[in-house]
Amino acid sequence: MMEFLDQLWSLNLDRETVFGLFEQGLVFAIGMTAILASLGVILCATPIYSALYLIVNMMCLALLFLLYNAEFLAAVQVIVYAGAVMILFLFIIALLGAKKEKRDLSFQNLAGLGFVGLLFCELLMSMMVGETKPVEGRVTLEVVQQVGSAKAIGIELFSHHIIPFELASLLLLVAVVGIISLAKFSNKQLRKRTRF
């Protein structure tokens, strides 16, 4: 980001640079929007607004994926997250009713704020590290553009990562079974545990 600002200040502009700057500006703007949207998620008192902000955040991220040359993932992000998952959220909110949540400055919240602030600072320190790994990948931008993002991912997935892929399918199966059992058998009253 500092780089971007330097370039902006130096005003060393040509066509390539302008497009580059524009793209960078776009990325920056979308990133900031994502951050703001995520702030919106956690700051809105009503879940429905949170859900909407989350959609915004996901769309932003999908755009960022697009800008970082991951067209396939961007599509998946939109379909799976913004589509399926968020719809699910909205359904549940509709089902349970969205009550407003009282906010207070309890110890819990303050402590959470403190810790998360620390965490944030620590995470930011990772920015100071810089490049740690030399670029040696073989799937360059050109290659991807040549075969198309979906195909590239498909080749990679089915050639190198077949086992995680299958495991993921297994996970989905388990999730399905779990949901069915939750929906079907969990009508018993929960027992209050006694101290002893």
Place this chain on the structure above:
Amino acid sequence: MNHLITAIVFLPMVAAIVIMMTKVVRNHNEKVIAIAIGASFLTFLGALGLVVVFDSDHHGMQLVTSVEWVSVLNIYYKVGVDGISLCLVVLTAFLGALAIYFSQDHRKNLKYFLALILMLESGTMGVFVAMDSILFYVFWELMLIPTYFLIGIWGEGNKVYATTKFVIYTLVGSLLMLIGLIWVTMVHYDLTQTLTFDIPTLLQTQIPADIQLYMFLFFFLAFAVKLPIFPFHSWLPHAYVSCPIPVLILMTGAMSKAGAYGLIRFCLPLFPEAIADWGLWIATAAAGGIVYGAWIAMMQRDLKALVAYSSISHLGLIALGIFAFNGQGIEGSVLQMVNHGIIASALFIIVGILEKRLRTRNLDQIRGMKTQMPVLYGIFMLITLAALGMPGLNGFVGEFLILMGVWGSHLLDGMAGLLVLAAGLGIVFASVYMLFMFQGTMQEPLEPKFDDVKDLNWKELNLLIPACILVVAIGLYPKPVIDRVSPAVDHMLHMEKKFKAFGADSGLGGGH
């Protein structure tokens, strides 16, 4: 013959697994009982075979089987017997057979009950034959686990409390022991640069005097809790009162001996200097336990509790003999372990029979059973007399040897008179409470509500007759037992330390 010991130790365990996998339909337990009895009797026969094969002139471990177990750490499956463990293995096998035979009557989930008892037997025998310290520890814990379930599930009264207390108390001790075992190995490694868990080799280690005490405490606590020695006994009354009688036979007869066995096997050879410093205190505690247990036993009205406290008293005597640290004391202790195993188990069987018949164990409610049960009267009398140390019966021989050992002990020189007097007081008290128990239940006019009680049946007679025969036989001719124990004890007392920490300054070489 090479794998006889392995066979004896694992036969009950295999039988236990077979029993657990056997299907029992609607309490038709005959098949399970047959397997259990068969296995336990085969084990006992095997143990008798061990006696035949055993060479009583030889002091070291015999019939050793050694198989590599964990090669990285040099842990071996290594078993063998010497005279001391031979006695205890035979005792355990005998009591195991008794316990199984006694647990035939109807009981919930009988097959698991039998299987756990067999596991307990297996673990206990394993402790006595293990020659690798890690193997020893594994068997030590294996002995504990079945007991937890046996008391917790089939017990009576406040059983969960009792079993929890017992297991936690014992477990604390045995974990300390594990630390101690590893520590000894490390010290041995420092001295010789060889990593081994082999017990006979480890016993050769001369442990530096300054750390002996701490190491000794690690071991001692485990054994003192298991035995138990006086202030560490508080699990015993609860556990014994809650424990079902068949389990109690093994627990009091064999399992508690594991503590004494550990003291003899580890503490005496490894830590002569710590014992030289602390033996007197421990012996005093043991003597205190003799009097204390007997004194409280006198106040009990519950027969089971009475025998439980009397066990504390008798086990105190065993501990006292061990810490006399000389031949007579230790031989007497080993003999007394056998004797107490026989006597206490017989007493518990009798209590169990009475309880089954009369539905009570309260001394105040039982009167004059002699009229109804003349055979039990005779047997009970014999066992009572043995328990209170009547000469001519086995209890006396052990007591005499122990007290003689204490009297002549160099370690306990200053206090020997007092200790023997305390033990003597314990014996006097023993006569009081045993007679309370025997006369209270058996004599005086019969309580009318018990006038349809039947005498012993054949099964119960079969349980008690072997004990009676042994009580008389050991009393009249203890030499065979002593002959087998004696070489091992002598060897242990005069052991030359091969691996010395500090040159010629060897301190107490063998304890004398």
Place this chain on the structure above:
Amino acid sequence: MGSEFVLFVSATVFSIGALGFVIRKNPLVMFMSVELMLNAVNFLLVGYSSFLNSLDGQIFALIIMTVAAAEVVVGLAIILTIFRTRHELDVDHINILKG
């Protein structure tokens, strides 16, 4: 834009997600916060995948999405079940795991 920007955005979103998870009481919002955190990581993976010319990151992200989807579905089902039995949704009141 360089890797710092990716790091910055993902760290910020991640922290915000964590904050949301800690301070919010509504389980739905908490789940959303979890999604935020997951997405933040996904973004990091995708961004670095592009920098490093490797597709591994994207595949990782793909699988995370799968997991996240499964997690959300199961989680929402659990929330629904809890709501059915307790008729409220304040996580502070759901403390049957109390020791």
Place this chain on the structure above:
Amino acid sequence: MYSLSWLILFLPMAGFLGLAWFGRYIPRSVGGWFACATVGGAFVVTLLQLVQLYAENPADRLNHVLTLYPWIVSEGFSLNVSILVDPLSVFMLLVVTGVGFLIHVYSIGYMHDDPEYLRFFSYMNLFIFAMSLLVLAADFFFLIVGWALVGLASYLLIGFWTDKKSAVLAARKAFVMNVIGDVGMVIAAFMIFEHFGTLNYVEVFKAAPTTFSSNDDGILLITFLLLVGAFAKSAQIPLHTWLPDAMEGPTPVSALIHAATMVTAGVYLIARCNALYMMAPFTMYLIAAVGLLTALFAGSIAMVQYDIKRVIAYSTMSQIGFMFLAVGVGVFSVAMFHLMTHAFFKALLFLGAGSVIHGMAGEQDIRKMGGLRFVMPVTFITFLIAALALSGFPLTAGFFSKEEIIMNAYHAEFGNFVYWGLAVIAVGMTGFYTFRMFFYTFMGNTRSPELRPHESPRVMTAPLMVLAGLSLAGGFLGPWTHDFLSPVFGGAVPVHHEDAMLEIIAVSAALGGIVVAVAIYMTGKGQLAFVKQMLAPLYELLFNKYFFDEIYDFLIVKPVKGIGQFMEERAEKGGIDFSVDEIGRQVREVSRGISMWQSGKVRMYALNMVAGMVTILLFVIFL
């Protein structure tokens, strides 16, 4: 022939085992005679030993040890089961098996109606076995074994009638008292082993003079601890309280165990260990003093008791006191002589009392008897003989033995005038209480005719007659006894007839006692009430046996119970058990505190996770 001596042990043992195991298959009559036969056989074997001993020179009669089998071989301690045949053991065995045989025969009649007839005989045989073991033991270990086994037999026989609560309690008391004695002896054995390295009589006695000098601490302690056993067994003060209670057992038991044999084992023990005791004059004084004290104490109590068996029991204590006096002044063979004559007349007295009780259908209170001389003539005459012998009437057995004791109390090595004087008083008491009992029982008119007293059957009276003969003639065995036993005790006892005055006083004391009894009990009842009133406080004291039982109850039984209760409640439940539980409870409290962390609140967990994450990252970044 010595090799046959194991039969003395084996025969009664066989009788015991046979009757105990096969008792229910044997007809009653056969079983009873079988028991008698085993004891009779033992007696015959003992006679054979006697003959064998006589075939040798007096000096060679010692130390015939027959080893049966090795019993224990331990490090530095080995022991054989072995038998010692010498004049002392044969002499004692003659008394044991001889009197034992007569009492066995008597029991056939006495116990005839008892449902557990054969159990009785099996116990009696056990006793004979145990007593023979005690006598024949060749070392201290088997002495202790026999010592404890006679205690066991005594316990079993006192508590023979298990339906009687008093009998059960008496048996327990006797057993516990004896165990106290046993413990003393066991410790003495340890000390002997410590000093001599062996428990064998022969070696110990041989080494004693070189190991110790006179009145060494060691020898004093050894002799004293042995004495504890002897006191307990022989019912000397302060371990005497069990003997009167022991009269709850069947009368033949009292005759055999608590008069003739077992209670005199203490005397035998001291006589056996004379080599040790001669080196401990302090202990000898103690023995003599306690013996005299017991003689006076028991004699005085016997003067006021009404239970016929208790009177005889106290008399037994008193007579054993005399024996202790005799060993205490160092004339062992005199003590043994009195032991023998006492066995005769005291067994006779008990058997006569048993005959009376049998005839009176179990009544033991002498106030309810009376006038029995007509209905029970044999019992009457034999009882009279026994009474005369007991009180030391001239020319009866008791006269000779007691006179010797009294004379030696003054003349012997450790004797003095005080001993003599007190002994004479005790002799006077003896005459009084014996004839008081006698008059109550046989003279006057019958006081309870409803009991229909009758003479006992022949099988009971025959032993009475034999014993009466012995009580009359036994006194003339004195010189033979001293001669026979002299090798054991290292020389003959000097005979003192020079002080005729002392002797006359002693005899007249005995006669005086009888005369006083006649004066009070035969010439009308007025005097009795008068004397009772005159001496009321003393009478109370005596009648309650100097409150010994109460004192023991207060000093020992109550504190033991109290401490026991205290220990159970405070030390066990409130102390050790509590502290162990408390450790557990504290651990649980601490974990309860820690488990506050485990609040069950998801957000809290999340917070913890975040905190953990922060911490881990801190480590990653800065370390």
